[in-house]
Amino acid sequence: MAGKICVINAKGGCGKTTISTHLAAALASSGLKTALADWDRHRGATHWIKQRPKSAPNIELADWHKSFGKVPKGIQQIVIDCPASLKSKRVRQVAEEADVIVVPILPSIFDEYATKLFLRDLAEIKRIRKKRKKVLMVSNRHRANSVASRRLDDYLEKLGHPANHHISDRSIYPQLAAQGLTVFDLETKPMFERQMEWLPLVRDIETSVQLPDLKKGKSKKLKS
Amino acid sequence: METEVRFSINKKNKKSVQKWLSQHKQIFQNSETVYFDTSKNALRDAGVELRLRRNGKGIKQTIKSVGPNGSLFTRTESEIQLSDFEPKLSHLKKFLTREKLCRIDFARLRPAFRTKVNRTIINNPTKNGMVQSVFDVGEIKADAETQEIMEVEHELKQGSTDTLLETCHEFLDRVPCSIGLEGKAARGYRLVTGEYPEPVFASKISISPDLPLPKAMREILQTSFQHAMTNLPVYLLTGHPESVHQFRVGLRRLRAALSAFAPILHLQNSGGLILQMKSIFNDFGSLRDADVFLDETLAALKNSTIPSSYYLILQEQVQQFRDQRFQEARDTLESTDFARFIIDMNSWIDSEEWLAQRRPIDQLMFERPIGVFAESRIQKMNQKLLKAGRRAEVGDLEDWHRLRIMTKKVRYASEPLLGIIGGKKGPSFAKSLSKLQDTLGKLNDLNSIETFLAQVSLNVERTDRQAFNEAAAFCVGWGAASASTAVDNLQPSWRKFKMHMRKTWS
Ligand SMILES: Nc1ncnc2c1ncn2[C@@H]1O[C@H](COP(=O)(O)OP(=O)(O)OP(=O)(O)O)[C@@H](O)[C@H]1O
Ligand SMILES: [Mg+2]
Numbered sequence: 001m002a003g004k005i006c007v008i009n010a011k012g013g014c015g016k017t018t019i020s021t022h023l024a025a026a027l028a029s030s031g032l033k034t035a036l037a038d039w040d041r042h043r044g045a046t047h048w049i050k051q052r053p054k055s056a057p058n059i060e061l062a063d064w065h066k067s068f069g070k071v072p073k074g075i076q077q078i079v080i081d082c083p084a085s086l087k088s089k090r091v092r093q094v095a096e097e098a099d100v101i102v103v104p105i106l107p108s109i110f111d112e113y114a115t116k117l118f119l120r121d122l123a124e125i126k127r128i129r130k131k132r133k134k135v136l137m138v139s140n141r142h143r144a145n146s147v148a149s150r151r152l153d154d155y156l157e158k159l160g161h162p163a164n165h166h167i168s169d170r171s172i173y174p175q176l177a178a179q180g181l182t183v184f185d186l187e188t189k190p191m192f193e194r195q196m197e198w199l200p201l202v203r204d205i206e207t208s209v210q211l212p213d214l215k216k217g218k219s220k221k222l223k224s
Numbered sequence: 225m226e227t228e229v230r231f232s233i234n235k236k237n238k239k240s241v242q243k244w245l246s247q248h249k250q251i252f253q254n255s256e257t258v259y260f261d262t263s264k265n266a267l268r269d270a271g272v273e274l275r276l277r278r279n280g281k282g283i284k285q286t287i288k289s290v291g292p293n294g295s296l297f298t299r300t301e302s303e304i305q306l307s308d309f310e311p312k313l314s315h316l317k318k319f320l321t322r323e324k325l326c327r328i329d330f331a332r333l334r335p336a337f338r339t340k341v342n343r344t345i346i347n348n349p350t351k352n353g354m355v356q357s358v359f360d361v362g363e364i365k366a367d368a369e370t371q372e373i374m375e376v377e378h379e380l381k382q383g384s385t386d387t388l389l390e391t392c393h394e395f396l397d398r399v400p401c402s403i404g405l406e407g408k409a410a411r412g413y414r415l416v417t418g419e420y421p422e423p424v425f426a427s428k429i430s431i432s433p434d435l436p437l438p439k440a441m442r443e444i445l446q447t448s449f450q451h452a453m454t455n456l457p458v459y460l461l462t463g464h465p466e467s468v469h470q471f472r473v474g475l476r477r478l479r480a481a482l483s484a485f486a487p488i489l490h491l492q493n494s495g496g497l498i499l500q501m502k503s504i505f506n507d508f509g510s511l512r513d514a515d516v517f518l519d520e521t522l523a524a525l526k527n528s529t530i531p532s533s534y535y536l537i538l539q540e541q542v543q544q545f546r547d548q549r550f551q552e553a554r555d556t557l558e559s560t561d562f563a564r565f566i567i568d569m570n571s572w573i574d575s576e577e578w579l580a581q582r583r584p585i586d587q588l589m590f591e592r593p594i595g596v597f598a599e600s601r602i603q604k605m606n607q608k609l610l611k612a613g614r615r616a617e618v619g620d621l622e623d624w625h626r627l628r629i630m631t632k633k634v635r636y637a638s639e640p641l642l643g644i645i646g647g648k649k650g651p652s653f654a655k656s657l658s659k660l661q662d663t664l665g666k667l668n669d670l671n672s673i674e675t676f677l678a679q680v681s682l683n684v685e686r687t688d689r690q691a692f693n694e695a696a697a698f699c700v701g702w703g704a705a706s707a708s709t710a711v712d713n714l715q716p717s718w719r720k721f722k723m724h725m726r727k728t729w730s
Contacts, residue, residue: 030588031488033600074603076596184585195584202588 353383
């Protein structure tokens with residue numbers, strides 16, 4: 001059974017697709033059979049995979065608009081780029097069945113408020129409320145010395161969901177995205193520096209997801 | 225733990241040893257050591273050596289594990305000080321479980337053999353540690369038998385193993401000699417029992433799928449390497465064909481592990497060492513071919529219509545060829561280059577330099593358990609095999625040869641990984657791969673016989689060559705007949721294999 005990583009936040013444009021593609025690329029280029037499920041309205045992930053060069057580590061696309069819940073054969077990890085809402089039953093179901101939930105958030109007042117509401121909805125899922133499922137807060141487009149970023153950290157702290165990881169604000173992210181790439185696909189010194197920034201998050205995810213081949217017991221199938 | 229490298233010395237290079245030692249402050253000692261065991265050598269069979277030695281302060285009892293522990297030159301060792309010359313058995317608890325101890329009949333414990341040596345000791349401090357080098361000249365005595373000892377041991381006393389490696393190289397530069405993989409105790413037991421060591425067969429490598437990748441890889445590499453090396457003294461002492469074969473099997477497993485892990489290895493800086501391993505492996509190939517010809521092919525030929533004159537000349541010439549290759553192989557193994565190769569290979573495996581740590585993301589891979597890697601790697605190799613198979617199914621004999629080569633590669637490369645995957649899945653798939661390889665291999669038997677006999681022919685005296693070549697031609701013709709049945713078996717065995725593969729990995 002594949003490990004399921006759900007990337008989600010009710011606020012649009014907070015970096016769900018950027019983070020999903022990076023997580024998928026990190027897992028794939030370190031040797032795991034990885035899929036990226038596109039379930040977002042804008043189909044950003046689908047577009048990104050179509051641009052992806054053949055030479056880059058393979059990531060399989062699972063089009064969840066067409067076949068919801070599908071995990072391609074032989075896949076060890078699946079990253080799900082979710083729609084910006086927890087309102088539908090299906091989204092709650094996916095969040096419920098994921099091994100780990102990743103919530104990107106931007107340093108902006110609007111995002112803060114939307115995230116607060118989102119986290120409240122998320123807490124209705126029992127396993128999350130009881131802290132049996134990890135929710136990783138990722139402060140995206142982070143600038144170490146900016147007032148806004150510091151504010152965000154304080155805010156999340158007060159919400160009881162302190163930022164677990166930070167991804168910095170770099171123009172390279174939109175540039176790479178346009179070519180179907182990530183910082184894991186290039187072997188240059190600046191890219192290695194960026195990779196270092198992602199490692200703690202990826203590691204955290206891996207420890208939350210039981211490794212698929214050694215996984216014991218059955219896991220439930222998604223109902224479509 | 226004790227880490228120590230031993231070199232065999234002889235009359236020819238004794239002087240250069242003394243010269244090398246004289247660079248440092250030397251300590252001279254006369255030392256007598258008594259090894260204890262029961263009349264049935266129960267201690268040795270339980271995997272330990274027990275010895276007593278008088279030293280300045282009193283009596284020292286040392287217990288060591290018989291075989292290496294983790295690394296080729298490392299053994300478990302423990303020493304205690306005694307007041308009288310009587311083994312203290314409670315010390316054995318450190319090494320043996322209570323069950324094992326219960327089975328030993330200590331009433332029959334007695335001195336089994338003793339060594340008497342003149343030792344020269346130097347302590348060689350280096351930048352990163354300290355190595356003690358000991359030159360022993362003397363003998364081993366058991367009842368009426370004695371055997372000469374002349375050897376140098378370099379023991380790591382402080383610091384990292386690099387220090388030991390450095391000293392060994394510096395020593396080998398000044399004193400050309402061969403590696404000594406057999407310790408004094410092993411030789412002592414041989415003297416007592418008159419038994420020569422037996423070829424050591426490959427043991428199953430049992431690695432838990434939860435073990436982190438680098439640790440598991442290191443263990444696979446060490447186990448294979450040690451398997452090759454334990455057969456080395458057997459080969460030098462007995463010349464047993466099986467020990468040659470097992471030596472090669474060990475090296476082949478080492479190579480197989482390198483291809484199993486190829487996607488995550490970084491071998492650019494180790495090219496020399498790997499080439500050396502390949503060339504040693506290949507050097508032993510024709511010796512192995514000769515043994516197979518003498519044992520198997522000739523036996524099968526005997527039941528054919530072969531004229532006895534052909535049979536005799538084949539037997540005689542191949543035997544001669546074998547003896548020559550045997551001598552050459554022996555020279556290789558006793559060479560200084562080979563000694564260097566062993567210590568370098570061992571430290572290379574331990575160093576984990578082979579891990580590709582190019583990108584920061586590679587770290588992730590090394591934190592994962594080996595089971596995850598094993599399964600996806602096998603899947604990948606299977607895909608390649610299926611592709612070659614699809615070509616062969618509709619192709620010609622050339623395509624089957626390609627499939628044969630691919631099968632051989634996949635079989636060896638998957639071997640260390642299949643052992644890791646739990647349950648029956650791994651072993652049963654390994655079996656089915658080896659069956660496929662056997663059938664496909666028959667395609668090449670004929671070629672191999674032909675190439676082998678052509679190689680032998682080069683060694684045959686001119687006056688006998690005509691007769692030999694006639695006999696060889698008969699042999700090749702005989703082989704051709706059996707090869708044609710091999711072609712008929714290709715399609716069905718491939719199909720059978722493919723079905724099994726689908727069932728196992730779907
Ligand atoms: N760390 C970053 N540094 C710089 N730009 C970023 C970063 N993360 C995201 N971006 C950019 O911000 C924009 C929105 O990001 P992205 O598309 O990943 O968000 P999203 O949550 O998937 O949006 P949507 O809700 O529209 O699907 C993109 O142009 C992306 O390239
Ligand atoms: Mg998106």
